[in-house]
Amino acid sequence: MYSLNNRLLTAASALLLAFFALTVLALDAAFKDTGLRGMEDVLDARIITLLAVAETGEGDSLVIPPDLPEARLSHPGSGLYARLTDGAGREIWRSPSSVGSSVDYGPLPAVGEHYTQESRLGQDAKVLTHSFAIEWEFADGTVRPFVFAVAESLDSYYAQIGRFRQQMMGWFLLLWLLMLLALALLLRWGLRPVRRIATEIVAVEQGARDDLGTGYPRELEGVRRNMNGLIASQRDRLRRYRDALGDLAHSLKTPLAVLRSQTESSRELDFTVLRDQVSRMDEIVSYQLKRAAAAGRGGLGEKPLDVGEVLAGLQGALGKVYADKNIGIKVELEGKPLFFGDRGDLTEIVGNLLDNACKWCTAEVRIEASSLDEAETNRKRGLRLLIDDDGPGVAAELEAKILERGGRASSDVEGQGIGLAVVREIVAGYRGNVGFSRSPLGGARVTVTLPGGA
Template identity: 40%
Template sequence: MRSTEAREQEDATLRTPRLDVSQMLSLRTRVVLSAAAVLTLFILLTSLALERAMRETVASAREERLQAQIFLLMAAGEEESAGLVFPNALAESRLTLPGSGLYAQVLNALGDPLWQSPSAVGTELPTPVPLAPGQRRFEHGHGHDGMDYLVLAFGVSWATGPTPQDYTFVVAEDSSAFEAEITQFRASLAGWLGGMALLMLVALVLILRWGLTPLRQVAAEVAAVESGQQPQIQGRYPAEIRVLTGNLNALLAHERARQRRLDNTLGDLAHSLKTPLAVMRGAIDDGEPADPVRALLLEQLTRMGHLVEYQLQRARAGGRQAATLAPPVPVRQAAERLIASLHKVYRDKRVQVDLELDHAIVFRGIEGDLLEMLGNLLDNAFKWCGRRVRLSGEGTRNALKLVIDDDGPGIPSAQAIHLLERGARADETTPGHGIGLAVVREICTAYGGEVRVASSPLGGARLCLRLPI
């Protein structure tokens, strides 16, 4: 059955909301993407507006050119009894060449064609409605031959004869040249606007990199504080960030002051209780051996010692929020000191210790906690081993894993979870209070880690300690 702490950690994991992609993006990426989207929209709208303005400008210029052609035709036309006549040689040479792209015709008041230019032979131009004198209409027309034209119609009242006559002068031009000019402008516009957009994005990235430099410096200083390389944030920052750094420094100072008060309180409590308990135990040891109260007092003193140690461990576990501010602790050096001490305690057993720890492996937390956990596990291995103990481990970016193997009798799987409870012992005849593994479990749980008991390849027990980083 899983322990309560494991179930609580699993429930907390299930309650943790998942981060979407937008929450995972960095601030610089968000700004660059947002600016790119806004800039793209601006470029598109600008290109549409410029293209529209260019189309209107070119169309207006074409309209004026066609109006000039109508004036030239009016100047060349003469009214005779049969109607208007025009010379074969016109001022605009394209009107005399078939298929030249410029065409002209004259309509009477009923809209019937009276004359068309030689260039219009074989073409089916769009025929506008007749216009009143003085009216002008410019439009894009679709001819019966499937071609598109720019058509200008102009109403004229011809009063050179005895009776004024109304005519409509029509000049049409193939719109392919007009569309080609617009296409060329569109391509040129896309090139220039694309280049400007790229330059603006590069400038934005550079400006953003320069603007976010204080934030990167704050992040680097926070990492240095977390690793214990410096006590607080020391750089000089802009006013917008200075409030954040000031609050962080105040939080760090408050946390260190609280940790110092906690350590002082624990030390005072330990020293305050140590002497009275020692005096009481000495007085009991000097008493009568047959005193019936003696055994009861010794039992109660032992329980008091256990309770004091348990409460001290709980207080230390509650103060581990400052562990991330402690400098990294080399695990191999701590293990070597503990093994040297245990060799003296268990010198009669002549235990062979295989230490398989890289010097680069570090513990991110309070050094006393590491010594407490590792010391209890090694002491347990020395106590129960035959002749051999092995300590191995590995450190990754996410976790620290330590494994202690021995060649002792091992731990039955049915007792593995029970032995992690406070006061539980596998052998009541062996000296000890049964709180070592429980203390390890409490400290490890406070760091968000876990302790597991398994069978060792050496034949005894294997205790695995895993601490997240």
Template identity: 40%
Template sequence: MGSIRRRLLLSSLLVLAVFLGGTAVALDRAYRDSAEGALRARMRGEVFALLAAAELRAGKLDVPRGLHESRFEVPGSGRYAEISGDEGEVLWRSPSMVGLNLPFVRGLTPGRASWSRVRADGETLLVYSFGVGWEVQGSAARQFTFSVAARLDELGAEIGQFETTLLLWLGGAAGLLLLTQMLILHWGLRPLAQVAVDIKAIESGARDDLAGRYPAELTPLTHGLNALLRHERAQLLRQRNALADLAHSIKTPLAVLRNAAGAQSIEQAALINDAVARIDESVAYQVRRAAASGRATLTAAVPVAKVARRVMRGLDKVYADKRVAAELDDPAGGQFAGDEGDLYELLGCLLDNAYKWSERRVLLSLTSQADDGTAALELTVEDDGPGVPAPLRQAVLERGTRVDRRVAGEGIGLAVVRDIATAYGGRLAVDDSPQLGGTRFIVHLPAG
């Protein structure tokens, strides 16, 4: 599912983009409407100023020079004005219209107004026309249409400047809000990061439980993890104590049976000894199998080489007469994510089997590799012994199976290795050793 921090940041980015984008569109629309409304208000004012300046003398309309809007006096200034009569005849044009012929609205009735957009000489203009009725004492009323046009590129430039400023401010606000959100997320998720640090401390063996101060939302989680850790440790301890008690309680009855066999006939003694051997073998197998704790929760990784050297030193003494040359190949410093006792049992059984069947050489190789994209540990034990025939390779992994009964043993060691590997989600395989020529056992364990 990815990082919580990343998901929250992406969510914040999406919310900011939608909110600030909507805000930018709303403000831009409002400013456009406001700017155009202000332009329309100025144009109405210019019409009224033009109306106030005009005078009707002897039936002729006179507009003096030096109008309030100075741009009417400058050719091509972008501000134009016209006055037309009731028949549509042009009575006056502003000096700024020199060389231009704008399609003004003419012949409006008094009090009527008209807004329009026109194109002239490649420019877009907003045109406002207003009908006026002029009463003259002693004569019929006259009708005039006062028109004003304004070039819209000025309005567009004003709006463009506003949009640039708006984007700069909103971009700065977005950056500031995002930075603030990142700081809030860092502060808010700090307890989760602390839990992760404490869990790593438990895995490394530096502490036994989660004993820090956590927010109320995390308290059920930390209490649950602590309870799980205590329960697992207590259960493992009870299991091992019970097995030890069982093994101790069976020793005495088995010894009595062996002594009683000496007083029986040879045939009866053989039967009793065979039954005792089977009981002893079964008990040993079940004790060793159950003692394998399997994958434990939040356990520190165990260096395999350290345990392997201890096991090899012990087997060197046991098989001193064979003078076995045992080698350890561990280029990557393999780590076992599990119980140290399980690792001792696993390596002890594998190496004891290799020492037992080898002629002179045993090789233990450790490899950290990827298994379907997941890191894994692979333990390989090889010897230069006679090897295991292909038809018997699966059988030697079963409890009580012995390929050669001339060699002492109970036939349960490899079964225990298989069960430990299975308990950790791994597997055990057997084939020929390409290096030493004997048997090769491969234990593949997934990452913890």
């Protein structure tokens, strides 16, 4: 398993290395070019010096005096060489330093122009040559062209480049290492929240803490919220299964005791009692299975459901069930509300509430669905459902009762008193709430609020 810290550090070091390599190449090229330009300027100055000491000789020629301004021109093998030629390239003079050496000064430039090139001196040595062509006017008015040329060994130039490269590589290597160290420290500091969240997840797995703590940066806040939502969802689901099994076992004790007493009695079996107890057991099992099967609030990976699609399906189904009552079931959507949770849970909530409204209404049922603002939930967008009917409504003292298992507003209307209890259980699993009020249609209004989950 690779380390995110090491991966980022390796990528950053490779990027820095490539950047420094390009920088070194650019600086090296710039230094070499600057060095050559500097040598050209120096050689040009040496030509000016030779021009200053040149004297007119016999036969319209120039003479360079033996007392040269640059001492190196007087010593063979000194690394500095010079010569003077006429316009045709015939050599008139060359410096004593050129004895035993043959320098290629290149082609003759035109009058008033310079020519510079790198040339070889012997097999290995390299020199930089610089030539300048002039016209010299003699006392009798005659004008003749001459070419002054100088050459200087490049050994000192290359030695200087070598020292520059060595120093530059040393400084850049040190800078690279310092920047890598700084990046390592920055990555360690920057990835501290990631290591913290990994440590807290391990602690949750080991039971050392209940959820992930707070104080994470904005980029990880969503991860923390989703992980806590997933943890809470799993715990709620496990709790519901345990509670449902416990409640099922407890609720079946009385009907089973009645059945046992009937079968163990010497009297004739009372089938009415048996039927009542079997029916009661069926209701208990049905309720507990629905309660345990509720998926609970949406966790990670839940795709948002189109609420309008679910409502349209239930509208058509209940319209057929209550076709004999000729009920008008109206669905109103504000925008495109979404539900972040299990499709079965939403169907169970809306189905039970609409079924209840259809049972109690006179002729009209209306359901409105809208999204909760994110500011209200501080999470994903939630859902608000309003179910209205034109029936008799719900008395305030009965509101709590009808949300309990087996609680019914009246025995005159068919039902087992399970539907609203299941709705309450499912809505509670989503950290939502169910409320009753008076409907504009004259009957009951049921308001369901479902936060959007983590």
